[in-house]
Amino acid sequence: xxxxxxxxxxxxxxxxxxxxxxxxxxxxxxxxxxxxxxxxxxxxxxxxxxxxxxxxxxxxxxxxxxxxxxxxxxxxxxxxxxxxxxxxxxxxxxxxxxxxxxxxxxxxxxxxxxxxxxxxxxxxxxxxxxxxxxxxxxxxxxxxxxxxxxxxxxxxxxxxxxxxxxxxxxxxxxxxxxxxxxxxxxxxxxxxxxxxxxxxxxxxxxxxxxxxxxxxxxxxxxxxxxxxxxxxxxxxxxxxxxxxxxxxxxxxxxxxxxxxxxxxxxxxxxxxxxxxxxxxxxxxxxxxxxxxxxxxxxxxxxxxxxxxxxxxxxxxxxxxxxxxxxxxxxxxxxxxxxxxxxxxxxxxxxxxxxxxxxxxxxxxxxxxxxxxxxxxxxxxxxxxxxxxxxxxxxxxxxxxxxxxxxxxxxxxxxxxxxxxxxxxxxxxxxxxxxxxxxxxxxxxxxxxxxxxxxxxxxxxxxxxxxxxxxxxxxxx
Numbered sequence: 481x482x483x484x485x486x487x488x489x490x491x492x493x494x495x496x497x498x499x500x501x502x503x504x505x506x507x508x509x510x511x512x513x514x515x516x517x518x519x520x521x522x523x524x525x526x527x528x529x530x531x532x533x534x535x536x537x538x539x540x541x542x543x544x545x546x547x548x549x550x551x552x553x554x555x556x557x558x559x560x561x562x563x564x565x566x567x568x569x570x571x572x573x574x575x576x577x578x579x580x581x582x583x584x585x586x587x588x589x590x591x592x593x594x595x596x597x598x599x600x601x602x603x604x605x606x607x608x609x610x611x612x613x614x615x616x617x618x619x620x621x622x623x624x625x626x627x628x629x630x631x632x633x634x635x636x637x638x639x640x641x642x643x644x645x646x647x648x649x650x651x652x653x654x655x656x657x658x659x660x661x662x663x664x665x666x667x668x669x670x671x672x673x674x675x676x677x678x679x680x681x682x683x684x685x686x687x688x689x690x691x692x693x694x695x696x697x698x699x700x701x702x703x704x705x706x707x708x709x710x711x712x713x714x715x716x717x718x719x720x721x722x723x724x725x726x727x728x729x730x731x732x733x734x735x736x737x738x739x740x741x742x743x744x745x746x747x748x749x750x751x752x753x754x755x756x757x758x759x760x761x762x763x764x765x766x767x768x769x770x771x772x773x774x775x776x777x778x779x780x781x782x783x784x785x786x787x788x789x790x791x792x793x794x795x796x797x798x799x800x801x802x803x804x805x806x807x808x809x810x811x812x813x814x815x816x817x818x819x820x821x822x823x824x825x826x827x828x829x830x831x832x833x834x835x836x837x838x839x840x841x842x843x844x845x846x847x848x849x850x851x852x853x854x855x856x857x858x859x860x861x862x863x864x865x866x867x868x869x870x871x872x873x874x875x876x877x878x879x880x881x882x883x884x885x886x887x888x889x890x891x892x893x894x895x896x897x898x899x900x901x902x903x904x905x906x907x908x909x910x911x912x913x914x915x916x917x918x919x920x921x922x923x924x925x926x927x928x929x930x931x932x933x934x935x936x937x938x939x940x941x942x943x944x945x946x947x948x949x950x951x952x953x954x955x956x
Contacts, residue, residue, distance in 0.1 A: 495679060499672045511657045518653055519613065519628055522646050525573070526632035530644040533577055533586075534634050537642050542577055542586045543593075551575055551588055566655045574627070574647040578603055580640060602631035606643045609633070618649070626650045807845050809956055812883060813838040813876050815848060819855040820874060823863065831869045838876035843956040844883050846933040854929035854937070857922035858887050858949045861939075864911050864918070865891035865947065878955050882935075885951045893941040902939050903927045926951065 529547065536545030554571060561568040576587035582598025597603045605612035612631040619625040627649045634642035820836055827834055844851070862872050870890040877884050892912060894902060901907045908920035923939065930937040935953035942948050 495672070495675050499668060499675070514653050514657050514660070515628065515650065518648060518650075519630060522613075522628060522630035522648060523632070526630050526644055526646040529575060529646060530632040530634045533642070533644050534636065537577070537579070537585070537634055538636055547577075548586055555588060563656075566659065568652075570652075572648055572652045576645055576647075577634070578643045578645075580607065580642055582607060582643070585642070600629075602629045602645050603643045606631040606633050607640060609640065612643070612645075615650075624651055624654070807847060810844055810846055810848050810851060811842065812844050812851070812885065812953075813842040815852055816855055816874060816876060816885065819852055819859055822856070823859050826860070826863050827872075830863060830866065832863060832866055832872055833870075834872045834874065836874040836876075839878055842876050842878055842883055844933065844953045845956045846953070850929045850932065854926040854951060855885065857926045858885075858937075858951065861922060861949060862887050862889040862891075862947070865889055865909075867891065867912065881955055883953045883955045887949045888942060888946060890946045893945060893947050894939065899940065903937065 532550075533542065533545075533547045536542045536547050539545065542548060554573070557571060559568060559571055574588055576584050576589070576592055576597070578597050579585050582596055582600075582603045584592045584595050584597055587593050598607070601614040602612040614629045615626055616629065617623075617625045618627060627647050629645050629647040631643050631645040633640045634644055816836065816838070820834060823834075859872075859874075866872060866889045872890075873886075873888040875886045875888075877886075895909070898907070898909060902909075903923050905921060905924045908917035910917055923937075927937040930951050930953065933953050935951065937949075937951050939947060939949045
């Protein structure tokens with residue numbers, strides 16, 4: 481399973497469970513909270529009405545007294561109160577009064593008068609000087625029929641002469657409970673959505689950094705040039721540095737081994753030629769003309785050794801670089817013209833004609849010295865493989881994203897067996913006129929320059945004969 485999926489699943493499980501429990505707790509706490517607020521109000525109301533009922537009970541006229549008249553008028557009142565969008569259209573207090581023995585002497589529900597309520601919790605506790613309250617169902621088994629009863633003592637001085645109970649059905653506050661629960665759920669889901677979005681962004685950011693490190697490791701494994709990706713996460717940045725350090729050490733070790741192997745192999749031929757010529761020159765009887773021939777051969781092979789050493793140093797420096805050091809905006813057309821101008825002596829020596837065409841605004845971002853080296857190497861390759869009095873064409877073009885330099889010659893082209901090896905270090909084909917090989921490093925150097933600039937290099941055959949060499953770079 482991908483780490484991004486593991487992180488996402490773990491995050492959303494944690495947030496989801498936390499959100500579920502929090503929303504559930506908040507939602508479940510609404511009803512008890514409303515009930516407690518309602519009970520608090522009933523306590524105040526019961527004690528207020530108990531004071532009003534005391535005078536009537538002492539006078540023995542509770543049914544026709546002032547409290548009964550007021551409650552009768554209360555039950556007949558019309559009301560339409562808008563409480564934050566919820567309309568209240570009925571008055572819901574229920575009131576009954578008992579004497580000191582718990583017998584109902586007055587009730588807003590006439591059927592209760594004369595009944596013995598002394599065993600009801602509200603009346604029983606209040607008659608004994610305690611706080612009396614109860615919750616009962618009007619219809620047994622119906623949870624929505626619960627009614628809260630709160631009692632207050634009716635006193636004559638310090639003596640309890642009765643109990644007044646105020647009741648209110650829970651169903652009257654149910655709309656407020658449901659509205660609060662709906663608001664909690666709505667805002668809870670909104671919070672959950674925001675949290676999920678944050679989780680998605682966090683997971684994407686983390687996994688993107690991991691993917692960049694993975695691509696970097698894959699590029700290094702495949703031998704491509706790659707720059708260590710920067711990240712703000714300290715642990716991932718440390719991992720990136722460790723990968724880069726490992727890459728540098730491994731590349732250095734492998735490169736030295738490959739470098740020594742290739743260099744040793746390429747130096748064998750010129751060294752053997754120099755040694756053979758030197759041994760023959762030791763013979764005093766050698767004719768002067770032959771002596772001169774062997775001395776010329778020593779000079780030629782010495783020059784070949786110098787050229788190999790110089791180009792190997794250049795190539796080694798390029799291959800160890802992962803990015804451009806001082807890139808600038810470069811006019812590639814002008815740089816190509818300079819390379820063509822510098823090649824004029826070699827072109828004239830072989831009686832070659834060269835043409836150059838270039839589009840407008842051919843600009844790339846890079847290092848001028850390296851780009852010119854790459855162009856000169858491809859141009860030199862075309863000159864060496866062109867027949868005398870042949871033609872070379874240099875074309876520069878661009879589209880929205882890339883700049884392309886093409887060099888065409890009229891030589892014999894590339895043999896099939898060599899098409900996949902022309903950019904290998906030290907691989908070289910014999911020149912048509914001399915049969916000699918070059919160092920085999922020019923094309924490898926051109927490819928390294930192209931890749932260092934984020935581009936590519938290629939060499940192939942033309943359908944009409946000859947070869948096509950090209951460099952391609954991102955357009956500036």
